[in-house]
Amino acid sequence: MCVICVAVNSTALQHYRKPCLMCVLCVKYKTFLVEFCCVFMLQSLSIWKAKKLYYLRMQGNREKMEGQNQCKKKLRVCVATCNRADYSKLAPIMFGIKSHPDEFELEVVVLGSHLIDDYGNTFRMIEQDDFDIGSKLHTIVRGEDEAAMVESVGLALVKLPDVLQRLRPDILVVHGDRFDALALATAAALMNIRILHLEGGEVSGTIDDSIRHAISKLAHYHACCTRRAEQHLIAMCEDHSRILLAGCPSYDKLLSTHHRDDHMDIIKSWLGDVKEHDYIVALQHPVTTDIQHSIKIYGLMLDALLSFKKRTLILFPNIDAGSKEMVRVMRKKGIEQNPNFRAVKHIPFEQFIQLVCHAGCMIGNSSCGVREAGAFGTPVINLGTRQTGRETGENVLHVRDADTHNKIYHALELQFGKRYPCSKIYGDGSAVPRILKFLRTIDLDEPLQKTFCFPPVKECISQDIDHILETQSALSVDLGGTNLRVAIVCMRGKIVNKYTKPNPKTFEARMELILEMCREAMQYAVHNNCRILGVGVSTGGRVNPQEGIVLHSTKLIQEWSSVDLRTPISDALHLPVWVDNDGNCAALAEKKFGHGKGVENFVTVITGTGIGGGIIHHNELVHGSTFCAAELGHIMVSLEGPECSCGSRGCIEAYASGMALQKEAKRLHDEDLLKVEGMDMKLSEPITAAHLINAAKLGNPKANAVLNKAATALGVGIINILHIVNPSLVILSGVLASYYQAPVQHTISERALFSVQSIKVVTSDLEEPALLGAASMVLDYETRRIY
Numbered sequence: 001m002c003v004i005c006v007a008v009n010s011t012a013l014q015h016y017r018k019p020c021l022m023c024v025l026c027v028k029y030k031t032f033l034v035e036f037c038c039v040f041m042l043q044s045l046s047i048w049k050a051k052k053l054y055y056l057r058m059q060g061n062r063e064k065m066e067g068q069n070q071c072k073k074k075l076r077v078c079v080a081t082c083n084r085a086d087y088s089k090l091a092p093i094m095f096g097i098k099s100h101p102d103e104f105e106l107e108v109v110v111l112g113s114h115l116i117d118d119y120g121n122t123f124r125m126i127e128q129d130d131f132d133i134g135s136k137l138h139t140i141v142r143g144e145d146e147a148a149m150v151e152s153v154g155l156a157l158v159k160l161p162d163v164l165q166r167l168r169p170d171i172l173v174v175h176g177d178r179f180d181a182l183a184l185a186t187a188a189a190l191m192n193i194r195i196l197h198l199e200g201g202e203v204s205g206t207i208d209d210s211i212r213h214a215i216s217k218l219a220h221y222h223a224c225c226t227r228r229a230e231q232h233l234i235a236m237c238e239d240h241s242r243i244l245l246a247g248c249p250s251y252d253k254l255l256s257t258h259h260r261d262d263h264m265d266i267i268k269s270w271l272g273d274v275k276e277h278d279y280i281v282a283l284q285h286p287v288t289t290d291i292q293h294s295i296k297i298y299g300l301m302l303d304a305l306l307s308f309k310k311r312t313l314i315l316f317p318n319i320d321a322g323s324k325e326m327v328r329v330m331r332k333k334g335i336e337q338n339p340n341f342r343a344v345k346h347i348p349f350e351q352f353i354q355l356v357c358h359a360g361c362m363i364g365n366s367s368c369g370v371r372e373a374g375a376f377g378t379p380v381i382n383l384g385t386r387q388t389g390r391e392t393g394e395n396v397l398h399v400r401d402a403d404t405h406n407k408i409y410h411a412l413e414l415q416f417g418k419r420y421p422c423s424k425i426y427g428d429g430s431a432v433p434r435i436l437k438f439l440r441t442i443d444l445d446e447p448l449q450k451t452f453c454f455p456p457v458k459e460c461i462s463q464d465i466d467h468i469l470e471t472q473s474a475l476s477v478d479l480g481g482t483n484l485r486v487a488i489v490c491m492r493g494k495i496v497n498k499y500t501k502p503n504p505k506t507f508e509a510r511m512e513l514i515l516e517m518c519r520e521a522m523q524y525a526v527h528n529n530c531r532i533l534g535v536g537v538s539t540g541g542r543v544n545p546q547e548g549i550v551l552h553s554t555k556l557i558q559e560w561s562s563v564d565l566r567t568p569i570s571d572a573l574h575l576p577v578w579v580d581n582d583g584n585c586a587a588l589a590e591k592k593f594g595h596g597k598g599v600e601n602f603v604t605v606i607t608g609t610g611i612g613g614g615i616i617h618h619n620e621l622v623h624g625s626t627f628c629a630a631e632l633g634h635i636m637v638s639l640e641g642p643e644c645s646c647g648s649r650g651c652i653e654a655y656a657s658g659m660a661l662q663k664e665a666k667r668l669h670d671e672d673l674l675k676v677e678g679m680d681m682k683l684s685e686p687i688t689a690a691h692l693i694n695a696a697k698l699g700n701p702k703a704n705a706v707l708n709k710a711a712t713a714l715g716v717g718i719i720n721i722l723h724i725v726n727p728s729l730v731i732l733s734g735v736l737a738s739y740y741q742a743p744v745q746h747t748i749s750e751r752a753l754f755s756v757q758s759i760k761v762v763t764s765d766l767e768e769p770a771l772l773g774a775a776s777m778v779l780d781y782e783t784r785r786i787y
């Protein structure tokens with residue numbers, strides 16, 4: 001080993017013990033000698049003098065080096081090639097670089113399958129092209145499976161730093177989407193070496209896509225082939241000023257050499273006596289992700305070709321998994337013996353191009369059909385999914401679902417013998433000059449740091465689970481005797497926005513208004529980031545919730561019987577719709593948001609204008625056989641009693657509802673028995689239940705008697721419920737709830753059976769039970785399932 005190499009250049013381990021020729025000649029050796037002398041002088045002369053001398057010498061050296069750098073100013077371009085395919089794209093660029101020695105310095109690194117026997121030792125192609133290979137790296141771990149690929153990437157990453165350190169290129173050119181290329185890009189990016197990536201932004205399917213895009217992310221400059229690829233790169237936030245739409249470098253050669261005068265000789269040498277545009281080139285490879293299907297397609301293609309009866313040059317499939325079965329299919333059909341066919345294993349690329357260029361049609365799934373054949377305008381039939389995602393010219397007819405021999409045959413009839421204009425999708429033949437020009441413009445003083453051009457992003461709202469729950473909302477509709485109301489209710493029961501309008505008197509006007517209000521609310525929801533899950537409707541009357549139909553309405557809402565609410569609302573708003581009556585909705589509201597949360601059996605009684613309610617039994621609403629259950633207002637507590645709105649007598653609604661109390665208040669007022677001292681009442685004021693309650697509070701005995709009777713009637717009615725369904729809680733809601741709570745509790749303790757005497761009567765906290773209940777049909781998973 002060379003002593004100096006150890007001291008100065010530790011990477012050059014191959015040199016021998018005495019100072020090697022390289023070290024004798026190299027600058028570093030001279031530097032070493034200077035350093036050596038300086039050390040010597042430090043010992044013999046005074047320290048200050050020596051230091052000064054040493055410093056001056058070093059500075060001189062540095063200036064000399066800088067002077068050299070300035071006069072050369074050549075761009076050191078390192079091209080790394082891994083296999084035959086990427087070499088076919090890189091070679092034109094390498095020739096271009098080599099032909100401008102005054103501007104560029106070319107370094108060639110060879111790795112990957114170039115150096116493997118089974119793949120034909122293709123690095124020899126590079127030597128035959130007269131390029132000096134600076135480094136050969138054996139980076140392939142054998143095994144041909146995924147693990148071997150990963151290990152190969154690892155091996156390349158271990159070996160590359162030394163090479164890149166030694167070559168120190170200004171820029172590394174990497175092609176495509178192979179794992180070797182990923183290793184190259186990773187190493188260079190980490191070592192702060194600029195990367196030019198070829199063919200980024202394309203889409204082809206499989207893992208190749210991920211690798212290609214990953215390399216694009218690591219690369220500082222891009223030379224892409226197609227306009228769509230360029231747009232993809234921009235969409236991937238790459239800096240537009242560093243993207244060159246160059247076209248495919250292999251097209252340069254293709255377009256300049258495909259009109260060869262001897263093309264008929266080449267065609268005749270492979271196919272015998274055949275005319276131009278009157279033969280077929282077939283090339284179908286196995287699709288490794290769906291081998292069985294691709295073998296089936298292969299068989300169908302052969303059948304179609306057999307019946308099409310044209311001279312056909314068929315190439316054996318490549319050596320991927322599945323190729324043996326394909327060859328078996330081919331032999332079974334006697335292709336090799338058929339006089340119309342010529343089956344071959346290999347054709348030199350130059351000749352293959354001539355054959356494709358002058359064919360009547362090309363069929364199969366090779367990328368040559370999709371990319372190169374377009375440049376000649378040769379008709380192509382692309383079978384199956386292998387090239388899905390690739391951009392194709394108009395010359396390509398896809399038979400993606402190639403499941404019958406007929407389909408393929410018809411495709412042949414359509415395509416054979418046609419000519420298409422040359423497709424320029426993948427290039428116009430000037431890629432190399434463009435790339436060289438692009439390389440010249442690279443400013444090495446520009447910071448290496450990549451900038452990603454992110455599109456403007458909308459203000460970000462944090463997405464934790466609470467937020468998601470918060471944004472899930474329902475539209476609720478409440479149809480009352482007076483008003484029509486629509487609200488946006490979020491998952492936690494908050495009313496986000498509410499709309500109120502008078503409930504129209506006719507069916508048509510009402511339906512129209514419901515939809516109009518819902519649409520308005522939905523617009524609001526969109527702007528406020530509420531995701532509407534569905535529509536819940538609470539309405540007066542008897543409802544079939546399974547069908548979403550109002551069967552029979554109360555007298556308060558006209559033209560509202562046998563009305564299908566679900567279909568028109570769902571059709572208009574494209575949302576699922578749930579419907580139930582207001583009493584049941586109030587119970588559902590308590591169950592989800594109120595005192596009924598977690599209570600298995602409870603009853604809600606609403607005391608408003610009328611009396612209604614709902615019964616939750618074993619966590620579910622009781623609807624009954626004709627949806628008439630829980631008509632709590634019409635529980636009868638006396639045989640005679642006052643007349644009820646239902647036409648019967650003695651219902652609790654006729655005693656204790658707001659309507660009933662108003663009627664009594666009016667009666668007392670007419671008899672001049674209502675007003676007591678201290679009661680403020682204007683002459684024109686309409687008489688309501690509130691006046692009665694006020695009068696009772698101020699000591700009016702008549703008013704007190706009416707209210708006591710009402711409370712007792714309600715209490716007795718509730719006792720009947722307790723005796724039938726035995727709930728564990730009674731929730732009173734509605735405007736009169738707080739007034740009735742104490743007397744009802746009292747009545748129960750006095751009159752009910754012992755077992756239910758201790759039941760709790762509470763007043764609801766919910767402000768909008770009907771709207772919240774309607775929303776809960778949408779928001780509550782369990783309710784949604786039941787309905």
Ligand SMILES: [Zn+2]
Nearest residue numbers: 634644646651
């Ligand atoms: Zn009644």
